[in-house]
Amino acid sequence: MRSKDIAKLVGVSRSTVSRVINNYPDIPPATREKVLKAIEEYNYVPNVPARRLAGMKSRTLGLFLLDIIEEEKPHHLKISNENLVYNNNFFAAFTNAFIDQANKKDYYILVSIIYNMEDFKKAQDAFYGKRIDAGVFIGGKTQEYKYIFNVIQPDYIIGIVDFEPEDLSRQKAVFVNMNDYEGAFKAVEYLITLGHRRIGIITGDLSKGSGVRRLRGYKDVLSQYNLEPDPKMIVCGNYVEESGFNGMNQLLAGPHRPTAVFCCNDSMAIGAYRAINEAGLNIPNDISLIGFDNTQVSEYLSPPLTTVHVPLSEIAVNMADLLIESIAKGKQVAINKLVDTVIVKRASCKKL
Amino acid sequence: MRSKDIAKLVGVSRSTVSRVINNYPDIPPATREKVLKAIEEYNYVPNVPARRLAGMKSRTLGLFLLDIIEEEKPHHLKISNENLVYNNNFFAAFTNAFIDQANKKDYYILVSIIYNMEDFKKAQDAFYGKRIDAGVFIGGKTQEYKYIFNVIQPDYIIGIVDFEPEDLSRQKAVFVNMNDYEGAFKAVEYLITLGHRRIGIITGDLSKGSGVRRLRGYKDVLSQYNLEPDPKMIVCGNYVEESGFNGMNQLLAGPHRPTAVFCCNDSMAIGAYRAINEAGLNIPNDISLIGFDNTQVSEYLSPPLTTVHVPLSEIAVNMADLLIESIAKGKQVAINKLVDTVIVKRASCKKL
DNA sequence: CTGAAAGCGCTTACAG
DNA sequence: CTGAAAGCGCTTACAG
Incomplete structure (x- = not known):
């Protein structure tokens, strides 16, 4: 027909x-x-390719999930597929809301997972081959995001989550970020309010913007409350459960262990739980813990984890709207939008 | 260019x-x-729409996630977006592996979420508008799946997860199913092996094929071991946490409560945990519990949940391969493929 | 081995 | 208000 x-x-x-x-x-x-x-x-x-060829838009948005592991083989070469990026609730919540919002405005979504730098070709092909009218990137490290500007010409419309542009007039894109700094600030401030003075941190991946900003929030709130920073209280993680386990063991090993620890995401908090349990200590009686992300699992831990809720669906909705607005205008909207977090109080923190 | x-x-x-x-x-x-x-x-x-118009394939697969709630407003009208289908690990694991496998074979994925029967129009448009070369449906009830055959003409290539065709020569599609029957059989057999005789079940959604087949497995294993079925031991759930909570309360209320319960998915098992805890009982000392799906959360419950692992990535890989094979052949491959499950033993079941 | 040309199914100035 | 026709960027018989 x-x-x-x-x-x-x-x-x-x-x-x-x-x-x-x-x-x-x-x-x-x-x-x-x-x-x-x-x-x-x-x-x-109507035949969509024919309409596209005749000059109409394809009404499709690209969604590129970055899951780049430098040191290893790409994830998908591993034996098990079960633990890939998509199992990460962090992505799932964003993805869902993004699809939903785009669908409402009559757009379709093209998803791809980018496992290594070469895979950026998939994104480039989607843009250059006119499969999509705009595309968003999420899950990447600062360096990876910078690479996008080399691979995708500025006449294509793009969005990035978790990247703070140095110069909006040069790096034109829709940037939507959660307010990591404020979230971390509030999280640690909450611990201080509970009477904690010796507060540790297991940082996120410091090659990601969120990792850097959450650490900055931690440092700033301590100095605002005149608590002297102790380098021994800062251990580096990378957002992965194992690094939370190791990080917590490191914090527990010292002669003067913290009474509370800020884990820069929930996955690491899970690892920290394990370390604390194995050390024969109790949460929150011996040590209070606060996470970040409010993933689904956090609520089911015992005790349930106090954490910082990240409104990923709000981020997704904003991103979809701004991308669609850019398409309608025919030019990239350049904006850096910040979305606020909120603390979810559960049983893992104790008043001293 | x-x-x-x-x-x-x-x-x-x-x-x-x-x-x-x-x-x-x-x-x-x-x-x-x-x-x-x-x-x-x-x-x-090369311009993809132009190639498509000139007769080539678009090398895109549709992925349609069904999340239809009959009685209520569509999910996306609810205030919160956080609990939608995509947060469900069940979908996430499939989705991830499906995208991955398709990407490997140089295919792109178009995702849409279908919230109500009207939304099937989105799928129809994607096929009829030649956006996709084939498409898969997942998450639906038997009735919904049947509707697909009305909406999508048989000259389009489709796949369905969790639907047992009555007649493969009439209902032509790639069907990939997990072996729910065998999984349920093995789960309950495991409980019997541990010495349990009075075994309850909280069923899944019986309007879904998986719900029916898991219940059938339960019944058959009991009769094979000559355990007389007790209708009081069978309560109906719908795969949602709340129904697990209610179902377990119902099982606990009777005069002669079960020593073990088979929850037809992990979400309901979570609800059952809550009911058991609130009743002041202990898992597994007072009651053993086994789930189904092996979702991410199951491992973090206390005690960790024994459950039936569903190899969703294997299902996804098979589905992608068979769809792509159909495209290559230029005609629908009609097959009903079954994928086996495996029991993951953790601490929620006790030997009597 | 390779070019000129038809044709895919639309949209949209253009002319009336 | 509406039709004939050009043009979008490819692929692929066709002819050489």
Whole structure:
């Protein structure tokens, strides 16, 4: 079924059929209805590639999930597929809301996972091959994000989550970030409010913007409350459970262990739980713990984890809207939007 | 940059450029290389819609996630986006592996979420508008799946997860199912092996194929071991946490409570944990529990949940391969493929 | 081995 | 208000 067939059926030209489909004014209601009826009856759907070729947009947004592990082989070469990026609730919440919001505005979503620098070719092909009208990148490290500007020409519309542009006039894109700094600040401030003075941190991946900003929040709140920083209280993690386990063991090993620890994400907090349990200590009686992300699991830990909720769906909705706005305007909207976090108080923190 | 530009640059015709791109034989290596070099140098990517229009495939697979709630408003009208289908690890693991496998074979993925019967229009549009070469549906109830055959003409290639066709010669599609029956059978058999005789079940959604098959496995193993079935031991759930909570309360309320319960998925097991804790009982000392799905959370419950692992990535890989095979052959492969489960033993079951 | 040309199914100035 | 026609960027018989 082509527009030509509908035209013949109704007794008008393809031009008229096209005008009805595209809501041109000045079509007499009677004609419009006849055409619409035939379209309905025969389940006619215009050929999208043909429309695209004739100059229309494809109404598709790209979603590129970065899951680049430098030191190792790409994830998908591992034996098990079960622990990939997608199992990470962090992505799932964003992905879901992004698809949803785009669908509402009549856009489709093309998803790809980028496992290594070479895979950026997939994103480039999607843009350059005119599969998508715009695309968003999420999950990358600062260096990886910078690379995007080399791979994707500035005449394509892009969005990035978790990257703070140095110069919005040069790095043009829709940037939507969660307010990591404020979230970390509030998290540690909460521990201080509970009476904690010796507060440790297991940092996130410091090659990601969020890792750096959360650490900065931690440092700043301590200095604001005149608590002297102790380098022994700062251990480096990388957002992975194992690094939380190791980090907590390191914090527990010292002669003067912290009474509370800020884990820069929930996965590391899970590792920290394990370390604390294995050391025969109790949460929150011996040590209080606060996480970041409010992943699904955090609520089911025992005790349930106090954590910083990241409104990923809000980030996703903003991102979809701003990308679609860019497409409508025909030019990249350049903006750096910040979304606030909120603390979810559960049982893993104790008042001293 | 169009093929015409590359042609001019190299000094050949567009036909030749096209032949190089499409790996035609009989191109002299020198010509091939010159063309390839220009393509590389100018980052030329052929216009996908134009290729599609000229008769090639779009190399895109549709992924339709069904999340239809009959009684209520569609999920996305709720205030919070956080608990949608995508947060469900069940989907996430499939989705990830499916994207991954398709990407490996040089296919892109178009995802949409279907919240109500009207949303099937999104899937229809994707097929009829030639956005995709094939598409898979997951997460639906038996009735919803049947509707697909009305909405999508049989000349399009489709796949369905969790639907047992009545007649493969009439309902042509790639069906990949986990072996729910065998999984349930093994789960309950394991409880019997541990010495349990009075075994309850909180069923899944019985409007889904998996719900029916898991219940059947439960019944059959009991009869095979000559344990008389007790209708009081069978309570209906719907795969949602709350129904596990209610179901367990119902099982605990009776005069003669079960020593073990088979929860037909992990979400309901979580609800059951809560009911048991609130009743002041202990898992596994007072009651043993086994789940189904092996979701990420199951491992972090206390005690960690014994459950049936569903190899979703294997299902996804099979589905992607069979869909792509269908596309290559130019006709729907009709097959009903079963994937086996495996029990993951953790601390929630006790030997009597 | 290779170019000129038709054709894929649309949209949209253009002319009336 | 509406039709004929050009053009979007490819691929692929066709002819040589």
